[in-house]
Amino acid sequence: MGLPSEEKQNLIIVSNRLPLSVKRVDGVFQSSISSGGLVTSLAGLTKSTKFQWFGWPGIEVRDPGDREEVSESLAVHNAIPIFLDSTLAHEHYNGFSNRILWPILHYQSGVTFDDTPWQAYKRVNELFADAIVETAANGTLIWVHDYHLMLLPEILRNRLKEQGKSCAIGFSLHTPFPAGDFWRNLPVRKHLIEGLLSSDLIGFHTDEYKQNFIDTCASLLDARTEIPNQIQYKNRLVCTNKFIVGIDPQKFTETLEMPKVQDRIRTLKQRYEGVKVIVGVDRLDHIKGLTQKLSGFDAFLDDHPELQNKVVLIQVAVPSREDVKEYQDLERDLCTMAGKINGKHATPEGTPLLYMHRSVPFEELTALYSVADVCLLTSTRDGMNLVAFEYVACQRERHGVLVLSEFAGASSFMSNGSISFHPANKTQMSEAIFKAISLDASERKSKYEYLRDFVNHNTSAKWGQDFTEKLSQRCKRPDKPC
Ligand SMILES: O=P(O)(O)OC[C@H]1O[C@H](O[C@H]2O[C@H](CO)[C@@H](O)[C@H](O)[C@H]2O)[C@H](O)[C@@H](O)[C@@H]1O
Numbered sequence: 378m379g380l381p382s383e384e385k386q387n388l389i390i391v392s393n394r395l396p397l398s399v400k401r402v403d404g405v406f407q408s409s410i411s412s413g414g415l416v417t418s419l420a421g422l423t424k425s426t427k428f429q430w431f432g433w434p435g436i437e438v439r440d441p442g443d444r445e446e447v448s449e450s451l452a453v454h455n456a457i458p459i460f461l462d463s464t465l466a467h468e469h470y471n472g473f474s475n476r477i478l479w480p481i482l483h484y485q486s487g488v489t490f491d492d493t494p495w496q497a498y499k500r501v502n503e504l505f506a507d508a509i510v511e512t513a514a515n516g517t518l519i520w521v522h523d524y525h526l527m528l529l530p531e532i533l534r535n536r537l538k539e540q541g542k543s544c545a546i547g548f549s550l551h552t553p554f555p556a557g558d559f560w561r562n563l564p565v566r567k568h569l570i571e572g573l574l575s576s577d578l579i580g581f582h583t584d585e586y587k588q589n590f591i592d593t594c595a596s597l598l599d600a601r602t603e604i605p606n607q608i609q610y611k612n613r614l615v616c617t618n619k620f621i622v623g624i625d626p627q628k629f630t631e632t633l634e635m636p637k638v639q640d641r642i643r644t645l646k647q648r649y650e651g652v653k654v655i656v657g658v659d660r661l662d663h664i665k666g667l668t669q670k671l672s673g674f675d676a677f678l679d680d681h682p683e684l685q686n687k688v689v690l691i692q693v694a695v696p697s698r699e700d701v702k703e704y705q706d707l708e709r710d711l712c713t714m715a716g717k718i719n720g721k722h723a724t725p726e727g728t729p730l731l732y733m734h735r736s737v738p739f740e741e742l743t744a745l746y747s748v749a750d751v752c753l754l755t756s757t758r759d760g761m762n763l764v765a766f767e768y769v770a771c772q773r774e775r776h777g778v779l780v781l782s783e784f785a786g787a788s789s790f791m792s793n794g795s796i797s798f799h800p801a802n803k804t805q806m807s808e809a810i811f812k813a814i815s816l817d818a819s820e821r822k823s824k825y826e827y828l829r830d831f832v833n834h835n836t837s838a839k840w841g842q843d844f845t846e847k848l849s850q851r852c853k854r855p856d857k858p859c
């Protein structure tokens with residue numbers, strides 16, 4: 378299945394972050410793979426679908442010659458940079474997207490609105506539209522991703538019309554969409570929803586996020602929403618649906634088979650012989666519930682003195698959004714907590730917590746997933762959480778246990794094969810960890826098999842095919858009910 382081959386050539390993907398982030402080291406441009414689940418999910422599509430990927434390269438490049446050099450190096454990966462000056466990029470990405478919009482989408486209170494970053498957000502969405510309209514041809518499918526670009530569908534639709542072009546526009550939100558009154562915290566909420574409603578198809582990770590969005594359209598804009606998955610607004614019909622984002626499980630299986638990864642697995646197994654390994658991999662972000670995780674682990678160590686030196690938590694906290702004060706404060710708090718936990722529970726034989734504040738290369742990550750008996754994910758809210766999928770993809774041998782917060786989007790699909798808990802309840806977290814390390818082999822196997830089938834079925838390739846196929850149908854029959 379998937380798009381007919383001529384349409385595969387004609388897909389544009391747009392996200393704030395490109396798969397490669399560019400840096401200048403000693404005057405030379407270098408690119409490295411970007412972090413985070415959005416890049417993982419879209420990169421997983423590249424095997425099955427051909428597309429051009431527009432986004433911000435992560436660096437300011439002013440000189441035209443330099444811009445050409447960066448563009449050429451990214452073109453090899455079908456990536457097209459949209460250059461932004463650093464103040465504008467900062468206000469858009471850190472100022473509005475990550476200090477205002479991101480917390481509201483994740484039910485965090487106390488957000489203060491400010492007009493300067495909002496103006497930057499609008500400007501960046503316009504600059505993205507300008508760049509895309511240049512390249513898009515009549516009939517191109519344009520698939521826009523995430524909260525940094527919520528105004529883009531409307532601006533794009535207007536610009537394309539001015540140029541006499543007609544393209545189907547799809548939008549996927551990678552975060553939750555909040556329920557009830559929460560969205561009201563944002564004074565510019567109406568602009569953003571209207572921006573999205575110029576799409577033909579809007580995708581969410583779960584039914585809950587989709588329904589929250591539909592309810593907001595009805596209450597805020599008086600849009601007609603009686604027919605399931607359908608929003609009628611200003612004479613346009615917009616379809617919404619759940620599309621399950623995933624990973625490329627084969628990439629993990631193949632990496633695990635590499636001799637050097639097998640060597641690394643052997644070394645780690647020897648190092649942790651007789652010790653239960655719990656792994657956590659999260660961007661350093663409030664939504665990942667990292668302070669809750671460390672408190673819960675501390676409670677677990679208090680509750681089980683008999684397990685001293687027999688359990689270790691290896692927590693990878695991937696640096697993220699480091700220019701935002703709230704993220705800097707969180708980093709400091711975590712460092713302090715990690716020190717206190719080890720101060721309290723360490724023995725001459727070792728420390729129970731290994732806290733790593735850095736990125737981990739992919740091969741090391743797969744080895745780490747593979748040797749872990751438990752994966753502990755404690756998100757207070759999380760669009761999906763692809764780490765949960767990745768852990769399962771590396772558990773063919775061990776049948777390790779996923780301990781997953783009920784607030785991760787992934788929990789709506791994976792709760793049957795995992796141990797679910799409320800991240801604000803450290804007693805529950807401690808009990809969940811204990812249960813995970815105590816499950817017998819047959820219980821672990823049946824949970825693993827359930828999750829394996831889910832992860833192998835819901836791949837990133839399938840996600841991309843399902844969405845683009847639906848979008849292409851909308852393009853041909855825009856008035857057809859969803
Ligand atoms: O681009 P960054 O600011 O470095 O942040 C990384 C990404 O974080 C968010 O990821 C989300 O998408 C994942 C895949 O759908 C999902 O599993 C996860 O729950 C989300 O948090 C953000 O939405 C992306 O735009 C960022 O690129």
Ligand SMILES: O=c1ccn([C@@H]2O[C@H](COP(=O)(O)OP(=O)(O)O)[C@@H](O)[C@H]2O)c(=O)[nH]1
Pocket residue numbers: 411412413414415417658659660693695735736737738742761762763764765767
């Ligand atoms: O050093 C690392 C460790 C992990 N990841 C990847 O970051 C993604 C995290 O995605 P998830 O959906 O769990 O959350 P997000 O960070 O997007 O909110 C996963 O694919 C991880 O493999 C990464 O980019 N760098």
